[in-house]
Amino acid sequence: xxxxxxxxxxxxxxxxxxxxxxxxxxxxxxxxxxxxxxxxxxxxxxxxxxxxxxxxxxxxxxxxxxxxxxxxxxxxxxxxxxxxxxxxxxxxxxxxxxxxxxxxxxxxxxxxxxxxxxxxxxxxxxxxxxxxxxxxxxxxxxxxxxxxxxxxxxxxxx
Amino acid sequence: xxxxxxxxxxxxxxxxxxxxxxxxxxxxxxxxxxxxxxxxxxxxxxxxxxxxxxxxxxxxxxxxxxxxxxxxxxxxxxxxxxxxxxxxxxxxxxxxxxxxxxxxxxxxxxxxxxxxxxxxxxxxxxxxxxxxxxxxxxxxxxxxxxxxxxxxxxxxxxxxxxxxxxxxxxxxxxxxxxxxxxxxxxxxxxxxxxxxxxxxxxxxxxxxxxx
Numbered sequence: 001x002x003x004x005x006x007x008x009x010x011x012x013x014x015x016x017x018x019x020x021x022x023x024x025x026x027x028x029x030x031x032x033x034x035x036x037x038x039x040x041x042x043x044x045x046x047x048x049x050x051x052x053x054x055x056x057x058x059x060x061x062x063x064x065x066x067x068x069x070x071x072x073x074x075x076x077x078x079x080x081x082x083x084x085x086x087x088x089x090x091x092x093x094x095x096x097x098x099x100x101x102x103x104x105x106x107x108x109x110x111x112x113x114x115x116x117x118x119x120x121x122x123x124x125x126x127x128x129x130x131x132x133x134x135x136x137x138x139x140x141x142x143x144x145x146x147x148x149x150x151x152x153x154x155x156x157x158x
Numbered sequence: 159x160x161x162x163x164x165x166x167x168x169x170x171x172x173x174x175x176x177x178x179x180x181x182x183x184x185x186x187x188x189x190x191x192x193x194x195x196x197x198x199x200x201x202x203x204x205x206x207x208x209x210x211x212x213x214x215x216x217x218x219x220x221x222x223x224x225x226x227x228x229x230x231x232x233x234x235x236x237x238x239x240x241x242x243x244x245x246x247x248x249x250x251x252x253x254x255x256x257x258x259x260x261x262x263x264x265x266x267x268x269x270x271x272x273x274x275x276x277x278x279x280x281x282x283x284x285x286x287x288x289x290x291x292x293x294x295x296x297x298x299x300x301x302x303x304x305x306x307x308x309x310x311x312x313x314x315x316x317x318x319x320x321x322x323x324x325x326x327x328x329x330x331x332x333x334x335x336x337x338x339x340x341x342x343x344x345x346x347x348x349x350x351x352x353x354x355x356x357x358x359x360x361x362x363x364x365x366x367x368x369x
Contacts, residue, residue: 002159002161002351002355003160003162004162005161005163005164006164007164007165009165010163010164010166033159033161034253035159035161035172035233035252035254036217036233036235036253037172038163038170039161039163050200050219051217051219054203054215054217054233054235058205058215058249058250062214062245062246062249065245065249144225144228144351144352144355144356145225145226145227146225146348146349147223147224147225149224149345149348151341152340152344152345153190153198153220154195154337155190155193155194155336156193
């Protein structure tokens with residue numbers, strides 16, 4: 001099974017992230033799905049988004065299980081607070097997470113204040129994607145052509 | 159579930175190494191990380207215990223140039239093999255696109271192999287997936303050890319589901335069979351991705367559950 005975000009979808013998500021960074025004074029943020037795929041990110045360096053998504057999705061899924069064990073429907077956010085840097089993970093939908101990274105203890109309140117609004121906006125994007133009809137969708141490239149898959153990855157000897 | 163980002167022209171695919179405790183799942187990723195070209199890999203991250211047993215998962219991104227006009231990122235995971243960590247295994251399996259089932263070839267581990275293989279099917283069922291619908295390969299590891307079961311016996315035990323799946327013998331500690339396994343599962347996942355994308359004409363993000 002495959003799912004896809006168009007250029008317009010990604011730009012809408014990025015706009016939400018930029019606004020969140022501006023309002024909350026957070027350092028960086030990203031949107032990922034439950035499988036750990038990166039959907040959009042802002043201010044995260046080139047390597048980190050993949051790992052942050054993988055770990056963030058894992059942490060949040062584990063937290064969901066804890067909530068279930070305690071008889072809660074869900075813990076909607078997870079906050080890991082450090083001396084210098086902290087991370088807040090919020091559920092935008094059942095499958096989509098908003099991850100916000102920030103510095104300084106004084107920003108916790110701002111991040112907590114603005115993240116739910118951003119998460120709701122992300123949810124709105126996915127709702128609109130679901131509601132739009134095939135005909136309204138942008139013309140995107142679905143013609144995926146494989147190159148030679150004979151030896152995709154090669155290891156050096158020894 | 160494969161993900162396509164049309165803005166960044168990127169395809170993300172998830173492959174999980176599954177199997178009983180101490181069968182060599184982490185060793186597979188470690189060997190790939192050690193031997194693969196630097197421009198194909200990211201860091202290998204292991205969430206393990208003091209005894210070097212996988213507690214949550216190992217994770218390593220790989221990148222390949224195999225789809226025209228797109229960068230393809232394979233997100234490689236292992237699961238913890240120990241029976242008590244089943245919730246974790248189910249979590250890591252979420253959205254999986256392909257599986258490598260690593261079996262321990264020692265006679266003493268046959269029951270654990272079978273149990274883990276059943277457990278894989280049960281955890282896929284939690285996502286409403288059937289193993290037969292998921293691209294997967296089998297790896298019979300630790301062929302260098304004494305008292306290993308014959309390959310045909312392991313095939314009978316684990317590869318008898320009608321359609322036979324690709325299987326490889328390996329000695330993961332030395333790298334034997336590791337890249338063969340990786341390339342085969344990557345190939346299967348890519349072909350499935352192209353097939354699904356063309357038949358569904360890209361089923362879009364509508365498939366993401368909002369509930």
